[in-house]
Amino acid sequence: MSRAVILGTGSCLPKRIVTNAELEQMVETSDEWIASRTGIRSRHIAGQGEQNFQLATKAGRRALAVTGIDPQDLDLIIVATLSPHMIMPSTACFVQAELGAENAFAYDINAACAGFTYGLDLASNYIQNRPDMKILLIGAETLSARVNWQDRNTCVLFGDGAGAVVLGGTNDERGVLGSRLHSDGALWNLLCMDSPESNNPDLRTDDWVGPHIRMNGGEIFKHAVRMMEDAVNTLLRKHGFTINDVDIMIPHQANIRILKNLRERLGVAEDKVFVNLSKYGNTSAASIPIALDEAHRQGRLHRGDLVLLCTFGGGLTWGSLLLRW
Numbered sequence: 001m002s003r004a005v006i007l008g009t010g011s012c013l014p015k016r017i018v019t020n021a022e023l024e025q026m027v028e029t030s031d032e033w034i035a036s037r038t039g040i041r042s043r044h045i046a047g048q049g050e051q052n053f054q055l056a057t058k059a060g061r062r063a064l065a066v067t068g069i070d071p072q073d074l075d076l077i078i079v080a081t082l083s084p085h086m087i088m089p090s091t092a093c094f095v096q097a098e099l100g101a102e103n104a105f106a107y108d109i110n111a112a113c114a115g116f117t118y119g120l121d122l123a124s125n126y127i128q129n130r131p132d133m134k135i136l137l138i139g140a141e142t143l144s145a146r147v148n149w150q151d152r153n154t155c156v157l158f159g160d161g162a163g164a165v166v167l168g169g170t171n172d173e174r175g176v177l178g179s180r181l182h183s184d185g186a187l188w189n190l191l192c193m194d195s196p197e198s199n200n201p202d203l204r205t206d207d208w209v210g211p212h213i214r215m216n217g218g219e220i221f222k223h224a225v226r227m228m229e230d231a232v233n234t235l236l237r238k239h240g241f242t243i244n245d246v247d248i249m250i251p252h253q254a255n256i257r258i259l260k261n262l263r264e265r266l267g268v269a270e271d272k273v274f275v276n277l278s279k280y281g282n283t284s285a286a287s288i289p290i291a292l293d294e295a296h297r298q299g300r301l302h303r304g305d306l307v308l309l310c311t312f313g314g315g316l317t318w319g320s321l322l323l324r325w
């Protein structure tokens with residue numbers, strides 16, 4: 001059976017780096033509070049010429065360059081994002097135009113921070129049916145455009161950026177082995193972002209506070225740890241692996257304390273968990289593909305390695321995915 005294999009990775013971070021010390025000038029916070037509660041020291045914040053689709057396109061170009069695949073040979077472009085450039089058309093359509101990938105169809109998906117992992121599962125299913133397909137999957141966010149910069153509970157957590165992978169089919173031992181994805185829409189209000197205000201007065205809601213990220217941090221923390229632990233253990237069992245078989249775990253980069261709790265519950269060694277959130281903050285759907293690209297460029301991924309992804313985000317959405325590098 002053909003499997004989807006990652007042929008190349010790429011990423012793009014905005015030029016401007018905003019440190020915790022700079023945030024101290026904007027809201028009542030401190031480097032000590034942010035670093036000790038979250039592990040975040042700085043984040044990249046987009047400026048002019050760094051719209052979501054522009055970061056996404058650069059990340060996509062870099063991933064394509066690794067593979068030598070021409071944009072015209074792409075069959076599909078998927079962008080996972082909760083901060084699209086426009087509501088319509090999709091960010092993926094902007095990327096298609098920028099790349100000149102005229103033979104591809106293109107669309108966005110939104111599964112919040114879990115979007116890239118959902119997208120990888122989706123791309124894997126396409127490729128199982130059509131192994132000759134070439135798919136560009138991107139996670140891209142400009143969350144700086146969507147946070148309330150007066151709300152210290154949320155604005156210190158997020159950052160901007162994009163990561164991309166190019167996928168094709170393989171018949172060897174590599175590729176996506178399986179995934180375990182979940183959602184629980186009943187818990188939507190633990191982490192959410194309103195749309196712009198409705199132009200139809202009948203559709204306005206009393207609790208509308210503006211198109212910002214809102215979050216119940218404590219509840220999200222507890223759910224994230226438990227749900228990712230369950231998704232990882234169930235997936236490993238299903239495929240006959242134990243956590244000791246995993247060579248590298250690349251989790252969603254939200255918070256160092258979530259990752260520490262998760263690591264301890266799973267019993268995974270610290271040096272097997274790839275962490276880069278101190279530099280980037282939480283880049284939502286972009287966090288795992290940025291981390292994948294960084295791990296790849298640092299030589300942390302070797303052919304045949306068992307790679308475990310796990311993720312959690314608004315929706316709620318969460319899951320895990322196993323692939324052989």
Ligand code: ACO
Pocket residue numbers: 028029030033034037038113152153154156157191215216217218220221224252253254255282284312313314
């Ligand atoms: N600077 C200083 N003080 C702050 C800040 C800040 N930036 N933000 C909140 N505080 C204050 C609060 O107002 C509160 O003050 P009070 O006691 O006077 O009311 C105090 O700090 C403690 O707040 P808590 O919410 O109890 O702090 P906690 O230790 O739980 O940490 C945090 C908060 C970091 C948000 C934590 O709950 C968390 O990490 N949750 C997970 C959320 C997350 O990672 N979300 C990302 C999106 S979801 C995802 O990607 C998985």
